Amino acid sequence: MTDTPILQVNGVTKTFGGIIALNNVSFEVNEGEILGIIGPNGSGKTTVVNCITGFVKASAGKVRFRGKDITTMPPHKIADMGVLRTFQIMRPYFSLPAYKNLVIPLCSPRARRTGGWRGGGKLGDRNTVSIDILEEIGFERDSYVPYKTTSSLPTGYLKRLELARCLALKPDLILCDEVFSGLSMSEIASMVPLIERLQMDGITLIMIEHRLRELFQVANRVMVLNFGEKLVEGSAEKVMADARVREAYFGSEVAEEVMNHA
Amino acid sequence: MKIGTRHRRQERIDRGIKVRTDGLYALMSWRELSYLVAPRLLLIGGLLLLPLVVPGMYWQRVISIVCIYALLALSFDFLAHYVGLVSLGGAFFVGVGGYLTALLNTELGASPLVAIPTAAILGGVISTILLLPCLPLRGVYFAIVTLMYPLFLARVIEALNILGGTDGIMGIDSFPYVWLEQYGIIIMLLLILFGLRRLVNTDLGLVMRAVKDNDQAVKASGMNITHYKALAVFIASSVGCLAGAYLVHTYMWAGISIFALDFSILPIAATVIGGGGTLVGPVLGCLILVPISELLRDFGTLRIVFYSLILLGFIVFRSEGLMIYGQRKYHQFERWTDI
Numbered sequence: 281m282t283d284t285p286i287l288q289v290n291g292v293t294k295t296f297g298g299i300i301a302l303n304n305v306s307f308e309v310n311e312g313e314i315l316g317i318i319g320p321n322g323s324g325k326t327t328v329v330n331c332i333t334g335f336v337k338a339s340a341g342k343v344r345f346r347g348k349d350i351t352t353m354p355p356h357k358i359a360d361m362g363v364l365r366t367f368q369i370m371r372p373y374f375s376l377p378a379y380k381n382l383v384i385p386l387c388s389p390r391a392r393r394t395g396g397w398r399g400g401g402k403l404g405d406r407n408t409v410s411i412d413i414l415e416e417i418g419f420e421r422d423s424y425v426p427y428k429t430t431s432s433l434p435t436g437y438l439k440r441l442e443l444a445r446c447l448a449l450k451p452d453l454i455l456c457d458e459v460f461s462g463l464s465m466s467e468i469a470s471m472v473p474l475i476e477r478l479q480m481d482g483i484t485l486i487m488i489e490h491r492l493r494e495l496f497q498v499a500n501r502v503m504v505l506n507f508g509e510k511l512v513e514g515s516a517e518k519v520m521a522d523a524r525v526r527e528a529y530f531g532s533e534v535a536e537e538v539m540n541h542a
Numbered sequence: 543m544k545i546g547t548r549h550r551r552q553e554r555i556d557r558g559i560k561v562r563t564d565g566l567y568a569l570m571s572w573r574e575l576s577y578l579v580a581p582r583l584l585l586i587g588g589l590l591l592l593p594l595v596v597p598g599m600y601w602q603r604v605i606s607i608v609c610i611y612a613l614l615a616l617s618f619d620f621l622a623h624y625v626g627l628v629s630l631g632g633a634f635f636v637g638v639g640g641y642l643t644a645l646l647n648t649e650l651g652a653s654p655l656v657a658i659p660t661a662a663i664l665g666g667v668i669s670t671i672l673l674l675p676c677l678p679l680r681g682v683y684f685a686i687v688t689l690m691y692p693l694f695l696a697r698v699i700e701a702l703n704i705l706g707g708t709d710g711i712m713g714i715d716s717f718p719y720v721w722l723e724q725y726g727i728i729i730m731l732l733l734i735l736f737g738l739r740r741l742v743n744t745d746l747g748l749v750m751r752a753v754k755d756n757d758q759a760v761k762a763s764g765m766n767i768t769h770y771k772a773l774a775v776f777i778a779s780s781v782g783c784l785a786g787a788y789l790v791h792t793y794m795w796a797g798i799s800i801f802a803l804d805f806s807i808l809p810i811a812a813t814v815i816g817g818g819g820t821l822v823g824p825v826l827g828c829l830i831l832v833p834i835s836e837l838l839r840d841f842g843t844l845r846i847v848f849y850s851l852i853l854l855g856f857i858v859f860r861s862e863g864l865m866i867y868g869q870r871k872y873h874q875f876e877r878w879t880d881i
Contacts, residue, residue: 333762359764371759373752384752385763387745406745449764 284347286311286453286484287363292331292341294324294508301327303508304341309453314475314485316499316516318492320528324508325488326368329455332486333365334358345453360390362452366442366459368488374431378419381430381441382410385448394450410448417444418474436467443474453484460491468494492520504528550878560873581872585822586732593724602724606792608832609727613785615809615816615824616735617778623819624742625774626754631669631688632806635782636789637695639665643787644711644796654715658787665783670776677771680757692801699798710797714790727788731825734781739821741777750774808832815856817863826865 285308294302302324309315317325330336332343334355343351350358359365373381385391386406415421417440425437433441439459446454459475460468468491475498478485489495496502496516504511504519506528512519519525563574593602614632621627643661646652652660672691676683699705706712717723741747749770752760757767786805790796809824812831816823834852838845860867 335758335761354766355761356764356766359762364764365762367758367762371756371762373755373759375755376748376751380748383745384749384760384765387749388764390764445759445763 285309286346287332287486288342288344288347289328289332290342290344292328292338292343294327294331294336295339301508302331302338305505305508305510306341307503307510307513309484309486312479312482312484313500314479314487314498316495316502317486317488317505318490318495318502318519319505319511322507323505323528325505326457327508328505329365329457329486329488332358332455333363335365359449360388362390362449363455364446364449364451364453365455366439366446366457368457368461370435370438370442372430372433372438372441372445374429376430377427378430378433378437378441379407379410379414379426382413382444382448383407385445386410388449390449413444413447414441417441417447418470419444435462436464439463439471440474447478451483453486454478455486455488457488458490459487460489460494472497549881551881552876553879554870554874554876556874585825589728589732590725593728603792604833604836606724606727606788608828609731610785610789610792611805611808611812611832612731612825612828613734613781613788614805615812615828616731616738616821617781617785618809619813619818619821619824620738620742620781621774621778622813624747624754625750625771625778626757627771627775628682628685629688629778630685630806630810631673631691631779632782632809633692633801633803634688634695634806635665635669635779636786636805637692637801638669638779639783639786640790640796640800641705641711642668642783643790644714645705647714647791648711654717654791658784658791661787662780662784665786666776666780669779669783670772673775673779674768674772677775678768689806692803692806696798696801706797708798710795710799712795714794714796716794717791723792730784730788734784735821735825738777738781742821746773808835811853813863815853815860815864817865817867820863820865820869823863823865827863830864 287309289305289307291304291306292302293300293304305324305328307315317328319325327336331338332350334350334353334357338351341351342349345358345361345363348361350361350363372378373384383406386409411421411426414426419426419437419440425433430438430441439462443454443456443459456475460471463471472494475485475487479498487495487499499516501514502516502519503513504522504525506524511524511528512522559574559577563578569575593605596602596605614636617635618629618632621629639661642665643654643657646657646660647654673684673687676687700708717726742751749760749765750773753767753770753774760767760770786800789800808831809828812827813824814827815830816825816827818824835845835849838848841848856864
């Protein structure tokens with residue numbers, strides 16, 4: 281591990297017309313850690329992900345990945361550097377069988393370069409590799425699930441497929457946009473070890489979540505956004521004890537009441 | 543559906559032979575082998591025999607025109623259903639390919655056998671470069687730009703009086719042998735048809751289909767979608783330019799009428815009739831539509847009315863397309879079951 285953070289976000293601001301989605305947000309992510317980003321609906325969490333991965337261009341501010349400025353790069357170049365993302369609304373290739381979904385990222389320049397997955401070569405190679413990745417992420421190899429048409433898979437598998445798409449590119453940093461949302465309690469329970477294993481494999485993660493209990497299990501640090509501004513950053517206990525965070529989540533009146541009871 | 547007092551519904555089940563022939567076991571028996579090979583042989587054999595069975599030169603020429611339209615329809619189907627780009631550019635590709643081969647032949651003296659492939663590749667490059675600005679965009683832009691170019695180029699040639707102006711380029715060589723002219727295009731069509739079918743099932747073809755399905759996810763996978771779209775447009779426009787070049791050498795003339803919108807519209811109609819996304823369907827559609835349009839010539843101006851009625855009939859009664867309907871009947875059987 282090096283001393284310089286893997287990702288530096290400096291004063292990123294994003295406006296959509298007159299609406300300020302992000303206002304001067306700065307944070308850093310260290311190599312190998314898991315940073316959780318929480319905040320009420322519309323607080324700009326997904327916009328942070330979009331700005332980092334280039335899907336929207338920040339109006340002001342800088343994003344640096346391993347010291348390199350990636351603010352104005354197109355999405356595919358940022359992904360090529362190893363900054364991968366999942367989509368909150370899953371975007372698999374619905375018409376293809378599940379495992380064929382991974383053949384596409386395996387065709388990418390990065391997957392071919394990182395080589396460990398033996399991207400190129402004769403036909404069929406990528407199919408084998410995609411089944412391997414799917415097994416790793418929780419699709420049973422010998423079941424019929426990996427071969428089913430993607431449109432017929434339940435949400436849990438689609439979320440895993442989103443993660444698998446990132447893994448196919450051997451990522452350095454994954455930005456997970458609500459991987460737990462829409463899942464049942466047991467599905468979430470089986471996802472948590474998966475996230476922990478990704479961290480053990482040396483992958484840095486930024487997780488946007490509404491499922492706080494599970495997030496606090498895995499996250500090293502948590503950052504709270506509200507109305508596009510960074511409220512507070514730190515350990516889970518520190519963040520949840522902060523009055524401003526309670527106010528943002530429960531509204532000022534309830535927060536006062538909670539504080540009085542506490 | 544309720545019949546009498548019983549509730550019934552129709553269910554579709556794959557035929558046993560279809561399931562068996564999905565694997566390698568197809569090679570075990572002649573019956574299963576022929577289940578796979580027969581439809582393909584029917585198409586290949588049928589197309590190859592067709593010029594021998596039709597009466598006279600006129601209908602042999604019609605077959606060549608069928609093949610030219612079929613190439614355009616293939617190019618449309620490939621772009622629309624496998625890459626997600628709706629192209630109205632049949633006329634554009636025919637025009638670019640046609641004028642290129644005309645120039646290569648009359649100015650540089652290249653024989654048709656050299657000029658046609660060169661025009662196809664060069665035309666593909668030129669078309670792709672001209673269409674490049676609208677490739678990063680999603681939506682209707684590609685369709686509009688491909689529709690605009692043939693109108694634009696025809697006016698430019700007319701106004702500036704270049705490339706023969708309104709008279710067109712005359713004195714273009716024909717093919718050295720009549721049978722070569724006839725079978726060249728048929729074999730070319732078969733090669734491109736089966737080639738494209740193979741391409742869309744390779745990993746590269748899969749990426750192109752993914753661009754159609756979900757371009758954001760392809761971007762998020764670190765791939766430049768414009769690159770893949772450009773490659774697909776190059777393939778499709780080369781096929782279109784090949785058709786145009788062949789047309790010009792068949793008629794021994796290239797003029798601004800090769801930018802006619804017929805070349806854009808008829809292939810789309812053929813794709814609708816034949817079944818989009820099957821690649822074979824559009825060829826089948828052209829085999830039906832082009833001869834019908836020839837037969838209807840006797841009706842003079844009423845021709846377009848009958849033509850429209852036939853099209854309308856297909857759209858109302860077989861909107862899925864002949865090939866998709868045919869495949870379903872071939873691979874599956876239907877039965878009524880109680881529920």
